[in-house]
Amino acid sequence: MMRWAVSTVPCKCAVSKSRLPGLEYTFNPYRGCTHGCLYCYVPDIMRNPSLSSTWGRSAAVKEDILCKLKDDLRRLKPGVVGVSTVTDPYQPLEGSLQITRQAISVLSEMSFPVSIQTKSALVARDADIIRGGDVEVGITITSSGESFRARFEPGASPIADRARALNELSSMGVKTWIFYGPIIPGSNDLPADIEFIVRLAGETGSRVLYDGLNVKPMLHKRLLSVFTEGEMERITKFNFNAFYGAFESECRAGGVKCRHAFA
Numbered sequence: 001m002m003r004w005a006v007s008t009v010p011c012k013c014a015v016s017k018s019r020l021p022g023l024e025y026t027f028n029p030y031r032g033c034t035h036g037c038l039y040c041y042v043p044d045i046m047r048n049p050s051l052s053s054t055w056g057r058s059a060a061v062k063e064d065i066l067c068k069l070k071d072d073l074r075r076l077k078p079g080v081v082g083v084s085t086v087t088d089p090y091q092p093l094e095g096s097l098q099i100t101r102q103a104i105s106v107l108s109e110m111s112f113p114v115s116i117q118t119k120s121a122l123v124a125r126d127a128d129i130i131r132g133g134d135v136e137v138g139i140t141i142t143s144s145g146e147s148f149r150a151r152f153e154p155g156a157s158p159i160a161d162r163a164r165a166l167n168e169l170s171s172m173g174v175k176t177w178i179f180y181g182p183i184i185p186g187s188n189d190l191p192a193d194i195e196f197i198v199r200l201a202g203e204t205g206s207r208v209l210y211d212g213l214n215v216k217p218m219l220h221k222r223l224l225s226v227f228t229e230g231e232m233e234r235i236t237k238f239n240f241n242a243f244y245g246a247f248e249s250e251c252r253a254g255g256v257k258c259r260h261a262f263a
């Protein structure tokens with residue numbers, strides 16, 4: 001069994017204002033994320049170089065996070081809380097610690113709508129509290145096959161397990177959505193990927209939010225472990241708008257609602 005380094009870090013506030021579409025606030029139950037996605041943007045936006053350098057391999061528990069959450073919510077006007085934006089709320093640590101689970105209960109009790117985003121099938125564990133609250137669940141589905149996941153998302157749940165979790169939650173009446181991204185040209189923009197995602201969205205009544213890869217400096221360096229400079233150049237010059245148009249047509253044909261995640 002794989003073991004992760006776990007530590008505790010101080011936490012000044014639990015809830016932050018959000019500038020992301022559809023979210024008033026964000027709540028990140030952990031600092032760090034052991035899903036270790038090769039394409040993760042977080043190291044590029046962190047201000048802490050040592051944290052950036054260990055990103056993907058360690059996660060820390062925030063001290064008194066649930067008390068801080070309650071304190072913050074008492075001061076705030078209710079609005080949609082994104083869980084999470086710079087960590088995965090259902091990464092392996094959550095299996096035993098259940099901080100996200102308790103936080104969703106607190107948010108629901110205090111009348112804050114919740115929008116979960118994860119690439120872990122563990123989210124289905126919390127169906128009992130999710131279905132009873134104003135909680136929607138977004139599951140990232142990046143491709144149709146395991147080879148993409150093994151290469152780019154080594155610590156996240158297998159795609160089939162994520163699809164099963166989406167089906168399970170949707171069949172209980174939970175509002176669900178799919179995040180298809182980042183789209184990496186030549187890796188997960190193939191007809192089989194599109195067909196799989198549109199079919200799954202249709203079956204589960206999920207809308208799809210999509211986004212193409214945005215290559216930032218640290219990310220560029222990391223991706224050179226799997227792509228040549230020539231491949232990276234082709235990726236950065238890819239015509240995403242043409243791809244988005246074709247993807248939207250497929251969604252329309254499948255009766256699926258979709259939009260760019262940051263439109």
Ligand code: SF4
Binds near residue numbers: 056
């Ligand atoms: S799950 Fe999200 S936060 Fe975690 S490594 Fe992957 S992209 Fe980054």
